[in-house]
Amino acid sequence: MADDPRHIQVAAAQIALGADIGDNLERILRAMDEAAAAGASAVVLPETALSGYTPTTRRARDADTWSILQGGLDAIARRSVERGLWTIVGSDAWDRDAWVNRLYAYSPEGAVAAAYDKVHLMGTETPYYRPGTAAPRVFDLDGVRAGLQICYDARFPEGYRQLLAQGVEVVLQGFYGVGDTWKVPVLRAHLRSRAAETGCFIVAANVAGPLQIVDSQIVDPLGLVLARANQDHEEIITATLALRRVAESEIRHDYLTRFTR
Numbered sequence: 001m002a003d004d005p006r007h008i009q010v011a012a013a014q015i016a017l018g019a020d021i022g023d024n025l026e027r028i029l030r031a032m033d034e035a036a037a038a039g040a041s042a043v044v045l046p047e048t049a050l051s052g053y054t055p056t057t058r059r060a061r062d063a064d065t066w067s068i069l070q071g072g073l074d075a076i077a078r079r080s081v082e083r084g085l086w087t088i089v090g091s092d093a094w095d096r097d098a099w100v101n102r103l104y105a106y107s108p109e110g111a112v113a114a115a116y117d118k119v120h121l122m123g124t125e126t127p128y129y130r131p132g133t134a135a136p137r138v139f140d141l142d143g144v145r146a147g148l149q150i151c152y153d154a155r156f157p158e159g160y161r162q163l164l165a166q167g168v169e170v171v172l173q174g175f176y177g178v179g180d181t182w183k184v185p186v187l188r189a190h191l192r193s194r195a196a197e198t199g200c201f202i203v204a205a206n207v208a209g210p211l212q213i214v215d216s217q218i219v220d221p222l223g224l225v226l227a228r229a230n231q232d233h234e235e236i237i238t239a240t241l242a243l244r245r246v247a248e249s250e251i252r253h254d255y256l257t258r259f260t261r
Contacts (some may be wrong), residue, residue, distance in 0.1 A: 019225035196223030199252025
């Protein structure tokens with residue numbers, strides 16, 4: 001595997017978002033177009049990019065909003081087909097009798113290849129979302145084993161270890177983190193640690209401020225930053241991921257050899 005020839009071009013879209021679903025959708029579609037034009041096969045967008053982040057409004061969302069959000073998600077699926085693009089995008093989602101904070105992975109065929117409901121909710125989120133209960137699962141992204149995580153999950157290595165046990169190579173992570181800039185070096189360190197601990201790539205996209213708690217970035221399996229967006233700026237960053245780097249990770253090899261057999 002050390003001479004693995006696979007490469008994938010990825011993008012992280014750091015875009016401004018708000019409470020208006022229509023405006024958010026326009027920004028998402030524009031970012032998808034720009035990522036595809038830059039040659040990316042996959043683009044990661046922020047947590048709750050379509051819906052906006054409900055805890056910032058401090059107002060519970062009506063259940064009938066779900067039909068509007070479904071229409072937006074359908075538009076994202078269609079644009080994924082038009083651009084031949086993998087799109088990882090967050091939104092509030094209505095699940096039976098409660099809202100969840102969900103990250104979707106749309107394939108270039110417009111299908112939902114994977115969805116993950118945020119497990120680790122912050123205290124400010126618990127009045128609005130039900131926590132996810134299912135462990136994150138890997139899915140096939142053009143022959144790459146990919147997995148999803150959301151924002152505060154970065155503080156907890158367990159989800160990444162669950163993905164590692166399934167052979168994850170790339171973790172795609174959405175953030176909606178603003179307001180506490182003292183967290184910037186802490187979360188930068190967390191993302192670099194999660195990548196180095198698992199020997200996988202991490203592609204993380206945050207909303208473009210104001211006062212981001214972490215800037216969007218792409219990290220390699222050694223924990224080295226391949227690309228980083230400027231603080232509080234709207235920007236799309238890209239990087240080419242050489243999958244052989246995953247197989248070269250000694251920590252990954254040791255973990256999988258010792259603890260998953």
